[in-house]
Amino acid sequence: MQDEPSPPPELPLDKILPLSLKKLLESNGIYTVEAAFRAYPDQLLKLPGIGISKFRQLERILFPGETFTPRRVPPPIPYAPGSSLNSVLSPGTVQVLARGGITTVAQLQAASRKDLLSIKALGPTKLREIERALLLDKSFTPARDDVPIRHIKVSSLNGSLPPAVVRALARGGITNVDQLKATEPAELLKIERLGVGMLREIESVFFPGQR
Numbered sequence: 001m002q003d004e005p006s007p008p009p010e011l012p013l014d015k016i017l018p019l020s021l022k023k024l025l026e027s028n029g030i031y032t033v034e035a036a037f038r039a040y041p042d043q044l045l046k047l048p049g050i051g052i053s054k055f056r057q058l059e060r061i062l063f064p065g066e067t068f069t070p071r072r073v074p075p076p077i078p079y080a081p082g083s084s085l086n087s088v089l090s091p092g093t094v095q096v097l098a099r100g101g102i103t104t105v106a107q108l109q110a111a112s113r114k115d116l117l118s119i120k121a122l123g124p125t126k127l128r129e130i131e132r133a134l135l136l137d138k139s140f141t142p143a144r145d146d147v148p149i150r151h152i153k154v155s156s157l158n159g160s161l162p163p164a165v166v167r168a169l170a171r172g173g174i175t176n177v178d179q180l181k182a183t184e185p186a187e188l189l190k191i192e193r194l195g196v197g198m199l200r201e202i203e204s205v206f207f208p209g210q211r
Contacts, residue, residue: 010034017061024049033062041068089133093126108134165201168194180206
């Protein structure tokens, strides 16, 4: 019986590749050009140490005219451990709520819009997502009252006047009651963004019936 002919030997890597690429492939179990062909493209891209630069170099040598573009998949946002809102809302929204101490539907439904908007990184877009998913009887329309305004730390007028008025007065250098009472209405109206409406608020608190 005549023996069947042996298949031709596979081409060693050193016949065609630079030494650095040869060593890289061999360290990952690829010893012949044919084995590299079989690994192209996905297995080659997954090899430790290959990188996109070396992958392109292999393409130019072994696969002239071929250009494989890997699909970019953004890393998933991890769910918030211990939150029952996972899978109810998007992972990003669940993470933000968890940082604000909200991890259950009951806590979420008990929170006011001001409470939710005061959580860092939770804005109108995430609030609408929450409403669509859990608060179907409510519809959010941004209003001035929903946006927290920071107090002026150096002003003793905090708590006596609305934050926006305190901020306007501070821009004009007025941060206490004595300075305010010593300033004429005409001078107050010269302060940037302090209009007649704010002046009326100041008068109703500090000068009732006097001006």
